[in-house]
Amino acid sequence: MPLIKGIVRFIWTTIWSFIWLTIVVGLCLVGLLFYVEGQAAPQVLQSIVVQAKEVVTGQVAIDLSSGLDTITHLATDQVNESASSRWETNAATVYIDTTDPTFVEAYQTAIANWNATGAFTFTLVDNASQADIIATEMNDSTSRAAGEAESTTNLLTNYFDSVTVKLNAYYLYNSEYAYDFDRIVHTAEHELGHAIGLSHDDSQESVMESAGSYHGIQETDIQAVLTLYGLN
Ligand SMILES: [Zn+2]
Structure with a gap:
């Protein structure tokens, strides 16, 4: 039984780690997009950022x-x-x-x-x-x-x-x-x-x-x- 518990815990931990990693990477990407807006970002990227900001703020x-x-x-x-x-x-x-x-x-x-x-x-x-x-x-x-x-x-x-x-x-x-x-x-x-x-x-x-x-x-x-x- 401890073995099964250990396996279940390992799977659970792995899934949660993956979810957290996805969230952190996503937030980093959003942060990066907002940061590069002020820099010489490509036009397409800038328009994506503007649209993202409008969605975020409900502007x-x-x-x-x-x-x-x-x-x-x-x-x-x-x-x-x-x-x-x-x-x-x-x-x-x-x-x-x-x-x-x-x-x-x-x-x-x-x-x-x-x-x-x-x-x-x-x-x-x-x-x-x-x-x-x-x-x-x-x-x-x-x-x-x-x-x-x-x-x-x-x-x-x-x-x-x-x-x-x-x-x-x-x-x-x-x-x-x-x-x-x-x-x-x-x-x-x-x-x-x-x-x-x-x-x-x-x-x-x-x-x-x-x-x-x-x-x-x-x-x-x-x-x-x-x-x-x-x-x-
Ligand atoms: Zn008219």
Whole structure:
């Protein structure tokens, strides 16, 4: 019996030694990667380190959209198409942070139109601190876009932490661009589309077309939301 005990103990000790060795070697490699980041490390290695740090720290990604325009065909905005973030469920709260009556009505109409699709539900709240999404305005001639959507995403979950959407009064009220109320609503629907997690779609009629805001929410947009949230 002592012999069997000895063999079992030897195997047990060997397994644990192997596990510990693996952990120590792993930690040394991580330490080395973080160390060489400051040195003249190869580009590939540096990008691995940056990604590793983001995973380790749960750092948020900030996606600030901006855009280009022409007089006749103003860009709605420009977003990072690689970011396929979303909310955990197909619902989010919104605080409308503007006193401009046209923009308030445009946001309210856009929210009602999205809610009517049944694919995503926005709930208005009257306190900014309770809101997932802040819907506001700006007056910026340098952004060169009709709107803007800025999001922070938790890289561990790829879910949004917060989104701020803006309507740009500088262009939407500029007679050269001739935005009527419907196109302002489409712009609001578009920015809220980004706040849902949708990317641009210029392959067909879509509220997510990258310029012009000529179309409201289409069947293809509803399907895109259902697909994003795994509901179809
Ligand atoms: Zn856009």
